[in-house]
Amino acid sequence: MKLYVTLFLALLLSKVSNAYDSQPMLTNGLDKNISANVVVKGVSIPWAMVQLPSKEIVISERSGELRVIKNNRLLTQSITGLPEIHSNGQGGLLDLALHPQFSKNQWLYFTFASPQGEDSGSNTALMRAKLNITTMSLTNQQLLYKATPNTQKGQHYGSRIVFDDKGYVYFSIGDRGQRDLLPQDISKDGGKIYRLHDDGSIPIDNPFVTTEGAKTAIYSYGHRNPQGLSIDPVTQNIWSHEHGPRGGDEVNIIKKGANYGWPLVSYGINYSGTTFTDKTEMQGMQSPALHWTPSIAPSGMIYVSSDKYPSLKGKFLAGSMKFNHLVLLTIQEKQVISQERVFENIGRTRSLLQGNDGYIYVGIDGEGIKRLEPK
Template sequence: MKKSIFLLYIFVVMNNISCGQKTDNDVQLPKENTFTADLLVDDLEIPWGMAFLPDGAILITEKAGELLLFKDGLKTQISGLPNIYNRGQGGLLDIELHPNYEDNGWIYFTYASEEGEEKGGHTALMRAKIENNSLINKELLYKASPNTTKGQHFGSRIEFDDQGFLFFSIGERGERDINPQNIQLDGGKIYRLNDDGSIPADNPFVADATAKSAIYTYGNRNPQGMTKNPETGDIWIHEHGPQGGDEINIIKKGANYGWPLITYGINYSGTPITDKTEMEGMEQPIHYWDPSIAPSGMTFVTSDKYPTWKGNLLVGSLSFQYLERLGIEGDKVVYREKLMEDIGRVRNVRQGPDGYIYVAVEGKGIYKLIPN
């Protein structure tokens, strides 16, 4: 296996700090001097998701439709995946273990699926178990509809909260004026299920017979980052905005996050989407990026291995090809720093059970960050 070691010097970037919401009081955090980025898993194209097994192995999803098991320096392909609709931003997406995986063996993954009467695909959620390097006991828990041949905004990340509820995201599939503000339609939403795919009795729209009862929030654009705040237990997401206006949001039951009626971004052509950045009854982001960084993947740092990063939020940037470290005080972003500059399109970042940070980079692989 190829091994590549890069010594990356970290420097502080204080520009653009005022572009985010509630970041007026900038705070200088202590600086980490250096770390080593060790290319642990090489030869990956678009490593979308990763999950860490109790024996130290890593499950890795390749967007094109491969599920890989990395253990002891070797990659093994896991067979038995459903048909994957690999188009545009769609494909095999995120993967997550059940909180009680050691007892029940369930893994959960999202993917673009052609299942349905319409041509094209839409985001689906499945759970399964692994036996002899193959998926067994496969259960389709959710399939968004209707299918469309559009290639954008499938989402999708997965996270469990402290109560064992399963959250996952689906982007608005390029139908911004149709899907995100309509709770009768899939897309542009965060969903909440029980671990078996059933609908929690206290989901916000279960009493509305016309609504998609799995919906937990709406008015979202294309969330490709989701993580649990270890201090509060809240689910945090980030989502791609248009040109300008990528957001970090804290998920609240039944909340409307405004897309496309309010936004801090504009059309890619430079024309306005709306003149409104806030409206009554719609949530404000706790932070937004302008210019957009195209965020993908996020994790809170809880490990003692990075003392000055503890409590910080790490976010990957696809556009600018770096890992961003954000200092957090309560629900405020007070500090920003670029790490791993020019490393490539950062697709995902996770903290492993060993306390180390793992960063997935398109066209390269998965790096393990080792403090010096």
């Protein structure tokens, strides 16, 4: 028994040591030249934000509302026309994204926990609809993808959305609390990142289009719960920010057809303290570009291109819900060069937005929306 305990502790210490030794977290603190100022209060769980060409900011409340900030004021009226949304644990109204040609076509894309289907519960869906900000309404709803089957489990819906410069739309769905069933099976939804044309059709060069029985929308698999997704506009590399269990949060560069290993490989352990794998790497599976133990609880992730922030420009910002700070990632090509803890005590960060006004907005659970303002 003593030998078992000794080996168990050694394994845990090895995982923690490897995580920190591989990429130490530097402490920067709140940038002396930038302050985080409250724009509006009254938002509970601001899962995502987009800024319209007309400057309004649209916010998804996880409970199932689309709220609007106009002239630095949170409007009392919500946008109407949403589909039925299952507010269930981590599920509800999730990510938002504007079509790259939004000013011409008014397409708003969003993910949500959809109860549609024969089974009880819900699963993650991607929809688009025309947004009319003048009438505060959505019309012409088009369901582009709906994961199946539904489940009453309340965890790991994902979900983030990005467009690349070719007009493909990518979105993530977590493993829905079915770790040993879904992520490694490409015939099933869950634990995947998907790629579609903007109208929901399947690209003919998706990696599993010709694989019998596969979900042909899948772009990569073996994910646990990606709740950050961002694209480098220079290289067009897609990066994810993913929840591990107890330890093993990851930053991954997303590759076509790649397997990211969950749950066969991980730097994390069960929440109970027991192990579910003794492997942190395996042939044929992608290792993370960066991992954290203990977990930081990943949230939104953005690439900073704004000239308003010389110290942040050309880098990625990612949120930590657990430790109430942001992480500044310096990435070159396919490698994370460094990470810094910035804007400490900013709050439980849920979402990040670099608006078309050049400012960075931070959605904070239970507090509202903050804006990073150069002094």
